[in-house]
Amino acid sequence: MRKLSKAINEMIISxxxxxxLTVFFLIPTVSVLLISLHPADQYGNIMSGFTADNFKRLMEPVYMKIIWRTLWISAVSTLVCVVLAVPVAYYMVACRESVKKCLLIMIIVPFWTNFLIRVFAWKAVLNPEGPLRHWLIQLHIISPDTLLLYNIYVVLLVIVYTYLPFAILPIFAAADKFDFSLMEAAYDLGATRRKAFFKIFLPGISSGITAGTLMVFIPALGSYVIPEMVGGTSCDMVGNLIAERVLVGRNIPEASAWASVLLMVIIGLLGLRLTYIIINNFRFKPWDNGKV
Amino acid sequence: MEKCKSKIPFFTTLGIMLLFYLPMLVVAVDSFNPGRYSGSGWNGFSMRWYVKLVQDQDVISALINSLIIGLSATATAVILGTLAAFAIHLYTDKLQKVHRLMLITLLGIPDILMGVSLLLFFISLKMELGLFTIFLAHVTFCTSFVAMTVLARLQDFDFSTVEAARDLGAGWAIIIRRVIIPQIAPGIIAGALLAFTISIDDFVITYFVYGPGSTTLSVYIYSMMKHGTPVIINALSVILIIVTFIMAYAINKLMSRKNENIA
Incomplete structure (x- = not known):
């Protein structure tokens, strides 16, 4: 009787x-996968029947180039974010509580500020009439005909800027729990600072590094506004193709095929992460206190 | 703890703070400059763009749309998200594992995927795109943010206080009002503020599911950036950055109050 009422309670609150979530997340996501297998009519609407044509088209060289660009931009920006985030986290945990809190807010604010405004701010900085280009020309670092905007490096810069907090926050959370007496122990046993950092600290915060990597890499794969605003057409990423197929050159099944590829990559990554966690469950890690 | 001897962590942190705030500073300076860009020189302090901003009817109506969506989506998400957090925290069966997984995936999935899938979903249901479809989309991701924030708070919640209240003869109505709500409220308020901030800021998802007459602030900023005059965006940015600062400070205060309770 008690068990039954517990089940009813669970039903009521969940x-x-x-x-x-089922209606507005699960069903729409699954239906994107299904739509991608339907052929399109001449207006880009969904027709009945099944086909793999939408996916075959993605293999065309033009599109493969965009897929590769998306992958390497995301990979490079993730790497840069993590490499920058580790020293920041290392610095933050050593700070006084009040300074730590202040730094934390300063990292969270850009992350919550309107995303478009952050992109706009970079456009203002790098604008042909903007201050940075003006100074760089005066200091003879760049020639007067160099444009700072609309190239792949700016896309990388703004992606790093946008997603850096996503890397810092989980790495900081892991570093905050890290037991620094392990480092002291390493020093006492004769390890150099460098060795202690790489052999003790980095493995100790590995869970934060993995989380940070995923939290930058996955949204970076879906970038669309950044390449559009600061990159121009030569920097198109998969996100731009999806938006173009949905909003401009309407072809719903093809857009779904692109979205499905992105979705599949992400599900694959999350699956890998899950397998890793399960495998790690059976390994003993002294710095996690047995927790995973 | 031994102080770190290497200067690399300090300079990286300093560099990143500069990287974070320099663009915002440029925008702030530009917003008070009556000229178009600071490169064209400082033409004296002026509130011209702020005056222009508040006189812009389109900005005002976009702001009203954003507030309508933000408030209604947050209110709905607070109910759904709080219930979800309780369900996940109290029950540990397979269903709740799936529940939790869905909420986490929602947080991680790129906006563009959510935007596209919801748009196709609304189209297939022949729903008219507008404020209502934006509302449905925003409730979905806001629920996830509220649930995660409340869940973090629940992890510190001592359920023995509920048992104690029951032993002392309190009914459920009193337990909820006098025991559960006061302990969970900071988490719920923090979740609500977070959801509201994210809803107001969202562009990508909104851009896919908005319709004629339902332009939100973010969509309007986007169209100003693409065509037309981007100069008043500076003034708007400064206002939004200040609001975000206040929000972040409030959420941080609410979420860290738990430390004092335990101590």
């Missing part, structure tokens, strides 16, 4: 959000 049904609203489960139902909402």
């Amino acid at each position: 049904t609203p959000s489960l139902l909402w």
Whole structure:
């Protein structure tokens, strides 16, 4: 009787959000996968029948180039974010509590500030009439005909700028829990600072590094506004193709195929992460206190 | 703890703070400059763009749309997200594992995927795009943010206080009002503020599911950036950055209050 009422209670409190997530998240996501297998009519609408044509088209060299560009831009920006985030986290945990809190807010604010405004701010900085280009020309670092905007490096810069907090926050959280007496122990046993950092600290915060990597890499794969605003057409990423197929050159099944590829990559990554966690469950790690 | 001897962490942190705030500073300076860009020289302090901003009817109506969506989506998401957090925290069966997984995936999935899938979903249901479809989309991701924030707070919640209240003869109505709500409220308020901030800021998802007459502030900023005059964006940015600072400070205060309770 008690068990039954427990089950009813569980149903009552979990049904609203489960139902909402199923209708507005699960079903739309699964239907994108299904739509990608349908052929398109001449207006780009969904027709009945099944076909793999939408995916075959993605293999064309023009599109493969965009897929590769998306992958390497995301990979490079993730690497830069993590490499920058580790020393920041290392610095932050050594700070006084009040300074730590202040730094944390300063990292969170850009992350919550309107995304378009952050992109706009970079456009203002790098604008042909903007201050940075003006100074760089005066200091003879760049020639007067160099444009700072609309190239792949600016896309990388703005992606790093946008997603850096996503890397810092989980790495900081892991570093905050890290037991620094392990470092002291390493020093006492004769390890150099460098060796202690690479052999003790980095493995100790590996869970934060993995989380940070995923939290930058996955949204970076879906970048669309950044390449559009600061990159121009030569920097198109998969996100731009999806938006173009949906909003401009309407072809719903093809857009779904692109979205499905992105989705599959992400599911693959999350699956890998999950397998890793399961495997790690059976390994003993002294610095995690047995927790995973 | 031994002080770190290497200067690399300090300079990286300093460099990143500069990287974060320099663009914002440029925008702030530009917003008070009556000229178009600071490169064209400082033409004296002026509130011209702020005056222009508040006189712009389109900005005002976009702001109203954003507020309507932000408030209604947050209110709905607070209910859904809080219930979800309780369900996940109290029950540990397979269903709740799936529940949790869905909420986490929602946080991680790129906006463009959510935007596209919701747009196709609304189209297939022949729904008219507008404020209502934006509302549905925003509730979906806001629920996830609220649930995660409340869940973090629940992890510090001592359920024995509920048992104690029951032993002392309190009914459920009193337990909820006098025991559960006061302990969970900071988490719920922090989740609500976070959801509201994210809703107001969202562009990508909104851009896919908005319709004629339902332009939000972010969509309007986008169209100003693409064509037309981007100069008043500077003034708007400064206002939004200040609001974000206040929000971040408030959320941080609410979420860190738990330390004092435990100590």
